[in-house]
Amino acid sequence: MTVPAPVHTHAHDDHECGHGCQHDHDGPLSLTVFSAAGVIAKAATLRLAVKRLRAHGFDTQLDDSALAKSQRFAGDDATRLAALHRVAASGVSIAMSSRGGYGFTRLLDGVDYAALQRSIEAGTRWVGHSDFTALQLALLAHSKGAVTYAGPMANYDFGGESVDEVTEACFVEAMRGELEAVGFKTEAGFDGLDLKGTLWGGNLWMVCSLLGTRHMPRIKGGILFVEDVNEHPYRVERNLLHLHQAGVLDAQKAIVLGRFTDYKPSPLDRGYTLKTVVDYLRSVTSTPILTGLPFGHVPTKVTLPVGAKVQLVVQGRDVLMAW
Known part of the structure; x- marks a missing residue:
């Protein structure tokens, strides 16, 4: 199956927007990287992701347990569930999953979906992919109008050798509410x-x-x-x-x-x-x-x-x- 190069577009002006677009926004958006699934093998990759996200103007921090370890998980179930609820209560603009792997499924029965929905209604954009899909779909099942974002994650997309320009630009515009x-x-x-x-x-x-x-x-x-x-x-x-x-x-x-x-x-x-x-x-x-x-x-x-x-x-x- 051939997949052509992607284009992302501003619907209002039919403009193909690539790296280097100019954005109008009021102050930096706060961004917290949290871990609720697989363990982070190397802390340096996550720290590099934080540095790169800050370079885009996001006020970025790691959640307190983002680097926790318990077997193949980023902390035990209670630690990871607490991270979700802590981020939801923080009022942060963007909640970015550090990575997938496996782990969200273990948490689904214990998630306070009302708390996550309140965070979304207050403006928090939750973003990730892979194993994060489980939380996204569970939110759709348990909440009304709970829009989350399928998009990049910190460890893989922003912590590697380089960051793809289309991925980067799409994410930045989506988080600033500009991608239509x-x-x-x-x-x-x-x-x-x-x-x-x-x-x-x-x-x-x-x-x-x-x-x-x-x-x-x-x-x-x-x-x-x-x-x-x-x-x-x-x-x-x-x-x-x-x-x-x-x-x-x-x-x-x-x-x-x-x-x-x-x-x-x-x-x-x-x-x-x-x-x-x-x-x-x-x-x-x-x-x-x-x-x-x-x-x-x-x-x-x-x-x-x-x-x-x-x-x-x-x-x-x-x-x-x-x-």
Whole structure:
């Protein structure tokens, strides 16, 4: 599956905005990096992320337990749950997950969703991806109008050797409330598609893991986006079929596929690829399945408002998702 280079756009002026855009804002936004999932292996990467975020004008700090360690987790369950509630009560402008891995699922039964919703209503933007999907979708299930952001995380996206310019610019604009749309190219065959719905989804495995639980949002007429990493195409197909057989895919207005990366082909594949998966899924559901969303476990990713009402328009192969 070929994924073209992404474009993110200001919907009001149709301007492709890249590195170096000028922004008007009142003072620095406060940003707290918290850890509620996997352990941070090297503190230096998180400290580098803080330095880079500060360079963008964010008043950035690490949560008190961001570097805690307990087996493969960033502290025991109580420590990580306390971090979530501490950040929610802090009044910070942006709450950024340090990394994914695994850990949010353990916390879902104990999260004070009302407290997190109050923080969102007060202006806190929660952002992350991967395992963070579990918390995002649980918030949709337990709260009304709880918009969070699928976007970069501190350790991977801001703590590595370099920071992708598109990822950086999209994140900065989204956190400042300036990003109104993202654009990308998809395959031919969807020209003229124009629909509206609630944007939701994230990591495919995490979406599937919530099926049958009280933490799964029951969204009809939505726009579901999914991505994954280290999953062979047959495992991607199996999870998408799981959603289809549970009635989820048919209940959506569109499915948008992000990046599926870092898997190893098998000699048994014999021509079976991600394209095979997409073609097969299109044969079993009438819901349009679009490819090409620049999002996933990759350096280049857009920032998306999970839980927001969006409009998806296709002209030729150009897709614009606006909110």
